[in-house]
Every structure is written in structure tokens, then in C-alpha cells.
Amino acid sequence: MSSRIAELIVSLEQEQTLELVRVRSAAGEDPLALLEECRQGMLDVGQLFHEGEFYLSELMISGEIFKGAMAILEPYLEQVRGGDPIGVVVLATMRGDIHDLGKNIVATLLRVHNFEVHDLGVNVEPETLVEKVKEISPDIVGFSALITTAFESTRRATELLVEEGLRENLKVVVGGGVTTPEFGEYIGADLQTLDASTGVAYCLEAVGAA
Ligand code: B12
Incomplete structure (x- = not known):
């Protein structure tokens, strides 16, 4: 089943997607799980592109949305970082x-x-x-x-x-x-x-x- 974040990405709703990612990550949800929901949305976009429903412009917009989501999630991912390189x-x-x-x-x-x-x-x-x-x-x-x-x-x-x-x-x-x-x-x-x-x-x- 498709998640709300994935659905918003497929609808190319940049503001709403980023807002939801912001709210859910601030509420303490696992950033990796949120990232996975975004990836699912990108897979769906790819499928629509493959079927000829979406064009390159839609791929590009979805890429921008994904980058925005990543920028929100990165600080949460990095909170666990520290120590010498392994x-x-x-x-x-x-x-x-x-x-x-x-x-x-x-x-x-x-x-x-x-x-x-x-x-x-x-x-x-x-x-x-x-x-x-x-x-x-x-x-x-x-x-x-x-x-x-x-x-x-x-x-x-x-x-x-x-x-x-x-x-x-x-x-x-x-x-x-x-x-x-x-x-x-x-x-x-x-x-x-x-x-x-x-x-x-x-x-x-x-x-x-x-
Ligand atoms: C966004 C996107 C774009 C964006 C890319 C933006 C960017 N900065 O990357 C833009 C618009 C630029 C683009 C362009 C094109 N695209 Co494109 N694109 C996509 C799309 C929709 C999503 C890809 C994506 O970012 N997914 C989200 C990320 C997070 O997923 P991921 O990359 O798979 O990564 C995850 C794992 O695989 C893994 N992983 C990834 N890399 C690595 C590396 C290591 C070491 C490890 C351990 C893990 C790992 O970790 C990630 C997180 O879990 C895909 C659809 C799809 N099914 O993938 C098509 C897709 C890849 N594109 C496709 C095509 C055809 C193109 C174009 C040729 C379109 C055109 N006519 O110009 C051009 C290609 C230009 C080129 N020479 O590369 C096809 C490729 C088909 C094929 N069989 O080769 C796809 C599959 C769409 C389709 N179904 O037809 N695209």
C-alpha cells in the first residue's frame, strides 16, 4: 500500500510533501523509514514515466522534491554520528x-x-x-x-x-x-x-x- 508521502510525491505536491516530512521527523519518526516512503514515491513516479503518463519534467520535479526531503532528514540522520573514521x-x-x-x-x-x-x-x-x-x-x-x-x-x-x-x-x-x-x-x-x-x-x- 502506498504511503501518504509517496502519494504526495506522485502528485508532485512539493510543499505538502516537505511539510509532512518536516512534521513527522520532528515528531521523532525514524528518518530511515521516512526516506523509504520517499523512495517508494520515486519508484511510482518512475513507473508512470515508463508507462508514458509522465514526462521528463515530472521526473525532474520529483527529483527536486526528493532532494528537499533529504535536506530535511539529513540532520536527523546525522544526530547519531561521531568518532574516528572506521x-x-x-x-x-x-x-x-x-x-x-x-x-x-x-x-x-x-x-x-x-x-x-x-x-x-x-x-x-x-x-x-x-x-x-x-x-x-x-x-x-x-x-x-x-x-x-x-x-x-x-x-x-x-x-x-x-x-x-x-x-x-x-x-x-x-x-x-x-x-x-x-x-x-x-x-x-x-x-x-x-x-x-x-x-x-x-x-x-x-x-x-x-
Ligand atoms: C528522479 C529520476 C530522474 C532525475 C534524476 C535526478 C537526480 N539528481 O538523480 C532526472 C530527471 C535527471 C532523470 C533523468 C533521466 N532518467 Co531518470 N529516473 C528518475 C526516477 C524517477 C527516480 C530515481 C531515484 O532517484 N530514485 C530514488 C532513489 C533513492 O532510489 P535509488 O536510486 O534506487 O537508490 C536506492 C537504492 O537503489 C540504493 N542505492 C542506490 N545507489 C546505491 C549505491 C550503493 C553502493 C548501494 C549500497 C546502494 C545504492 O540506495 C538507495 C536508497 O535505498 C527513476 C525511476 C526508478 N525506478 O528508479 C527514473 C529512471 C532511472 N530514469 C530513467 C530514464 C530513462 C532517464 C532519462 C534517460 C530520461 C530522458 N529521456 O532523458 C534521463 C537519464 C539521463 C542520464 N544519462 O542519466 C529510467 C531508466 C530506465 C533504464 N532501464 O535504464 C528510469 C528507471 C525510469 C523508467 N522507469 O523508465 N531521471
Whole structure:
């Protein structure tokens, strides 16, 4: 069943969505649960786009609403933060893909858990990612993929990590709406997930902090 927040996002009601997120987070509701309701709304928007009911402008408005909700929720998420870094993560959305909302959530959650996060942004060239890995030797590389046309650049990045002898020293995790377990296998990821919390739990385990 669709939540009220998800319904408001699908109706592109920016003010009402943000007000409800504000009120419910101030009332002490779990910010992760609220985030999940927002994500459901985005999935519904994506479905309407897929069915030809919505156009790019609707996708863009929903993206703005989501960003607004994230800005409200971030301080609540960060309240639990503190202490020394427990591990280093490089995050990226690869060439051909400009979606970043999911990746930004993962970055926030990892920082909340005291990971040092290097977010390379969107449309990242495989070579750029590999250079960064050489430079900082992260424990984990996280890819976000929302569009199938970026699958090849994501795979190229993992291939390059192998070719450069960097792969065995780190874990690779991948997430994002269009990814599947098969895609995870295709790029040789250690974990594929559609759930940021599962990704974070895996990262904690990978650095021995679970
Ligand atoms: C918002 C949106 C946009 C916005 C993006 C704004 C932004 N700053 O990101 C805009 C308007 C820019 C956009 C553009 C386009 N989009 Co768009 N977009 C969406 C939409 C509706 C929501 C995506 C989203 O942000 N979801 C909310 C977030 C929170 O969810 P998430 O990313 O899945 O992340 C969660 C998990 O997956 C996970 N996660 C994500 N990344 C990672 C990484 C790691 C390491 C881990 C552990 C976990 C993890 O954690 C998150 C929280 O739980 C989707 C629909 C959908 N089904 O996903 C379409 C969708 C992704 N878009 C699509 C398309 C086709 C496009 C365009 C090509 C449209 C066009 N004709 O121009 C362009 C692409 C441009 C490009 N080259 O990238 C298609 C892709 C289809 C496909 N099979 O490839 C989709 C699926 C819509 C559809 N059903 O057709 N889009």
C-alpha cells in the first residue's frame, strides 16, 4: 500500500510533501523509514514515466522534491554520528548516468556510520575512478547505477580494477534502481542491493565493525 508521502510525491505536491516530512521527523519518526516512503514515491513516479503518463519534467520535479526531503532528514540522520573514521569508501555513478539521489543517500548513511566517503559524483569515467582508488586505497568501492546504458562503464571500471591489481584489496558493492543480482555478478561485485541500509551493513562487516 502506498504511503501518504509517496502519494504526495506522485502528485508532485512539493510543499505538502516537505511539510509532512518536516512534521513527522520532528515528531521523532525514524528518518530511515521516512526516506523509504520517499523512495517508494520515486519508484511510482518512475513507473508512470515508463508507462508514458509522465514526462521528463515530472521526473525532474520529483527529483527536486526528493532532494528537499533529504535536506530535511539529513540532520536527523546525522544526530547519531561521531568518532574516528572506521573505513574508507569511494562512491560513484559511472559514465552515461547522471542519477545521484540514491548515491547521495548511501554517502550520508556511510558518513553517519563514521566512514570517510569520497563521492566522485556522476558520469564518472572508469579511469578516473581507478586513479582515485590508486591514490587513496579505499576499503570499499560503491557504484550506483540507475540506467542500463551505464552498465558497461560500470563493468569497465571493475575490469580495470582487476587489470590494475587493485581488486583483491577491496570490496565492491553496487546498488541503484535498475540493478539486479545478475548485474552484480556481471561486474563481479561482492554485493548488489537495492537497499542502502543493507549496503551499509555490508560495509560495516567488511571493515570488521559490524
Ligand atoms: C528522479 C529520476 C530522474 C532525475 C534524476 C535526478 C537526480 N539528481 O538523480 C532526472 C530527471 C535527471 C532523470 C533523468 C533521466 N532518467 Co531518470 N529516473 C528518475 C526516477 C524517477 C527516480 C530515481 C531515484 O532517484 N530514485 C530514488 C532513489 C533513492 O532510489 P535509488 O536510486 O534506487 O537508490 C536506492 C537504492 O537503489 C540504493 N542505492 C542506490 N545507489 C546505491 C549505491 C550503493 C553502493 C548501494 C549500497 C546502494 C545504492 O540506495 C538507495 C536508497 O535505498 C527513476 C525511476 C526508478 N525506478 O528508479 C527514473 C529512471 C532511472 N530514469 C530513467 C530514464 C530513462 C532517464 C532519462 C534517460 C530520461 C530522458 N529521456 O532523458 C534521463 C537519464 C539521463 C542520464 N544519462 O542519466 C529510467 C531508466 C530506465 C533504464 N532501464 O535504464 C528510469 C528507471 C525510469 C523508467 N522507469 O523508465 N531521471
